[in-house]
Amino acid sequence: MTETRKNRWLLNLVLIVATLGLLGVTMLPLVTSAIGSNSQANKPNPNPSQAATPQKSDIEAQARGYEEVLKREPENSTALRGLVEARLKLNDIKGVVDPLEKLAKLNPNMTEYGVLLAQAKQQLNDPEGAAQAYRTILQAKQGDLNALAGLSDLLIKQQRPEAAIGLLQDTLKQAPTANKTQPNSVDTTAVQVLLGKVFASQKRFDEALNTFDEATKTNANDFQPVLYKALVLKEQGKTDEAKPLFDKAASLAPAQFKDQITRLSTTQPSASEAGKTSPVTSPTNSAPANSAPTAPKSDAVPASPAPKN
Numbered sequence: 015m016t017e018t019r020k021n022r023w024l025l026n027l028v029l030i031v032a033t034l035g036l037l038g039v040t041m042l043p044l045v046t047s048a049i050g051s052n053s054q055a056n057k058p059n060p061n062p063s064q065a066a067t068p069q070k071s072d073i074e075a076q077a078r079g080y081e082e083v084l085k086r087e088p089e090n091s092t093a094l095r096g097l098v099e100a101r102l103k104l105n106d107i108k109g110v111v112d113p114l115e116k117l118a119k120l121n122p123n124m125t126e127y128g129v130l131l132a133q134a135k136q137q138l139n140d141p142e143g144a145a146q147a148y149r150t151i152l153q154a155k156q157g158d159l160n161a162l163a164g165l166s167d168l169l170i171k172q173q174r175p176e177a178a179i180g181l182l183q184d185t186l187k188q189a190p191t192a193n194k195t196q197p198n199s200v201d202t203t204a205v206q207v208l209l210g211k212v213f214a215s216q217k218r219f220d221e222a223l224n225t226f227d228e229a230t231k232t233n234a235n236d237f238q239p240v241l242y243k244a245l246v247l248k249e250q251g252k253t254d255e256a257k258p259l260f261d262k263a264a265s266l267a268p269a270q271f272k273d274q275i276t277r278l279s280t281t282q283p284s285a286s287e288a289g290k291t292s293p294v295t296s297p298t299n300s301a302p303a304n305s306a307p308t309a310p311k312s313d314a315v316p317a318s319p320a321p322k323n
Contacts, residue, residue: 068103076100084113091120098130107137118147125151129160136168144168156185156192157200159208166212175216182209203233207242214246222246237266241275248279 077100083093094113101109111134118127132147148165151158162185169178182205189200206229213222223246229239244259260279264272 070104073100073103077104089116089120091117094120107134110134111138118150122154125155125158125161129158129164132161132164136164141168141172155199156188157205159201159204162205163208166208170212170215175212178212179209182212203229203236203239206232207236207238210239210242210246214242214249219246219250235266237263237271237275240266241278245278 077097080093080097080100083090084097087093094117097113098110098117101107101113111131114127114131114134117124118131121127128147128151132144132151135141135147136144145165145168148161148168151161152165155161162182166178166181169175169181185200185205186202186209189202189205192200193202206225210222210225210229213219213225223243226239226243226246229236230243233239240259241263244256244263247253247256247259257279260275264275264279267275
C-alpha cells in the first residue's frame with residue numbers, strides 16, 4: 015500500500031512538473047498525452063460548492079507547514095515530497111532543488127527523484143549540475159531510460175550530438191554484460207529507439223532508419239521502432255513507404271495509442287518530427303510532452319512508459 019501511494023504521488027508530481035516544462039525531454043508524447051487524458055477522466059466533476067483551485071495563500075501555508083516539520087525531522091520523506099509539490103505549484107523551481115536532493119539521497123532506488131532534480135537544474139540554467147545528476151543515476155543504474163533520454167537531450171542542446179550518440183552506443187555495448195549480471199537492467203530495444211531518435215534529430219536519416227530496423231529485430235512486437243521509422247520516412251517525403259509502417263505500428267500498439275498513431279500518420283510532417291529524444295519509460299519520463307501528441311522533435315517532452323505488446 016505504501017509503495018502504491020508513493021507511485022501515485024510520483025505520477026501526480028510528474029504531471030505538475032510537466033506543466034512547468036521541467037520534463038520536456040524525457041517522455042514520449044504519445045504516452046504523456048495518454049496519462050493526461052486518463053488523469054482527467056478519473057477526476058470527479060466538481061460541483062459548484064467546490065473550490066476550483068487552491069488559493070496561493072493556502073499553498074504557501076502548506077509549504078510553511080512542511081518546512082516546520084522538516085526543521086524537526088529533516089529526513090521526513092512525506093514532508094519533503096509535500097514541500098516539493100507545494101513549491102512546484104508556486105512555480106518555485108529553485109526551491110525544489112534542496113528537497114529533491116534529499117529525496118534522491120534517501121531513496122537511491124527511486125531514480126525518479128534524481129531525474130526530477132536534473133530537470134529542475136536544467137530549467138535553472140545549470141547544465142553541469144543537471145548532467146551530474148543524470149550521471150549519478152546512470153552510475154548506479156546504467157539502463158535508466160529517463161536518465162539516458164534526459165542526458166542525451168542535454169548533450170544535444172549543448173551542441174554535442176556525438177557525445178549523446180556515444181553515450182547510447184556505449185550503453186548498448188555494455189548491455190549484454192549488464193543484463194547477465196542483473197537481468198533486464200538495460201532495455202536494449204528502448205535504448206536503440208533513443209539512439210535512432212538522436213540520429214533523426216541530426217538529420218542522419220539513414221543511420222536512424224538502420225537503428226530502428228535493429229530495434230525491430232531485437233523486439234518484433236514493440237510498436238515504437240516501427241512508428242519512428244514511419245515518421246522518418248514521412249519526413250523524407252516517402253509517404254507511400256511510411257503508410258504500411260504506420261498501420262503496422264497501430265496494430266502492435268496498445269489500444270490507448272492507436273488513435274494517436276493514426277493522427278500522426280495523417281498530419282503534415284514538421285521539421286525533425288522523428289527526432290524527439292523522449293524515452294519510452296515509466297513516470298518521471300514520465301517525459302512529459304509539452305503539447306498534444308505530435309511527431310517527435312529533439313526537444314520533446316517525456317512521460318510514463320509505453321507498454322509493449
